Amino acid sequence: MIEIINLKKSYSKNEVLNISNLKIESNQCLGIMGQNGSGKTTLSEIIMGSKKQSSGEIKLEIENISKNAVFQECQFEPDLSLKSIVKFYKGLFKSKEDTDELFKRFDLENLKRKRFNRLSGGQKQKFKLLVAFINRPNLLLLDELTTSLDYVWREKIHKIIIDYVKNNPTTVLLVSHDVNEIAKICNRVILLDNGSIVNDLNLTDDFKKNLDILEKEVVYATDN
Numbered sequence: 001m002i003e004i005i006n007l008k009k010s011y012s013k014n015e016v017l018n019i020s021n022l023k024i025e026s027n028q029c030l031g032i033m034g035q036n037g038s039g040k041t042t043l044s045e046i047i048m049g050s051k052k053q054s055s056g057e058i059k060l061e062i063e064n065i066s067k068n069a070v071f072q073e074c075q076f077e078p079d080l081s082l083k084s085i086v087k088f089y090k091g092l093f094k095s096k097e098d099t100d101e102l103f104k105r106f107d108l109e110n111l112k113r114k115r116f117n118r119l120s121g122g123q124k125q126k127f128k129l130l131v132a133f134i135n136r137p138n139l140l141l142l143d144e145l146t147t148s149l150d151y152v153w154r155e156k157i158h159k160i161i162i163d164y165v166k167n168n169p170t171t172v173l174l175v176s177h178d179v180n181e182i183a184k185i186c187n188r189v190i191l192l193d194n195g196s197i198v199n200d201l202n203l204t205d206d207f208k209k210n211l212d213i214l215e216k217e218v219v220y221a222t223d224n
């Protein structure tokens, strides 16, 4: 379980996040939606510990916690081959993961010797997720994961994540602007507006059949 109490974040005197209470059950896939600048990345980075809050408390009660994240901006040493990057992270995490299988899963076997900065946008995105799996995280942040992926790979990545979560107890934070993606992967979604949670929805199967309702909730929550 992750519990957030009276969390605030300001830059200079500008408050960008103000969340009085949020509980995220373990092994839950939480979608985080909201307009540009509403605080999604700030909230998820604070939960992951890569950014510090101005005040408030975050309790991370996850057994044997292993974290990882995929961000738009995350980059790797541009001149290293994918194989070398994976070797580096495998060593860093002291991981026993079968990385050949990971290369296969993401259809990147033929690019092992290529440098990261020579990959296309979509290939980079797939590779970032491959690296995020090396330490078998049980807390995983995916921030705009499928931006720059084609339709086929977007679907494949959704399946890879759903299968991973089925086989490994994981708390997933999925930041996305895509209602379909959220509905496919998450069982709950929070909507942020101006740094506050303005809606918190359980994504039941019935709800998922009526995605236009979710779309309306997103528009309503952020227009009012």
Ligand SMILES: Nc1ncnc2c1ncn2[C@@H]1O[C@H](COP(=O)(O)OP(=O)(O)OP(=O)(O)O)[C@@H](O)[C@H]1O
Binding pocket: 011, 016, 034, 035, 036, 037, 038, 039, 040, 041, 042, 043
């Ligand atoms: N380093 C920073 N310094 C000053 N302001 C910042 C900084 N990082 C973020 N902000 C501000 O905090 C607010 C929330 O930004 P954040 O990146 O969390 O939004 P977001 O919902 O993830 O947006 P997007 O959908 O555009 O990625 C914005 O107003 C942004 O300008």
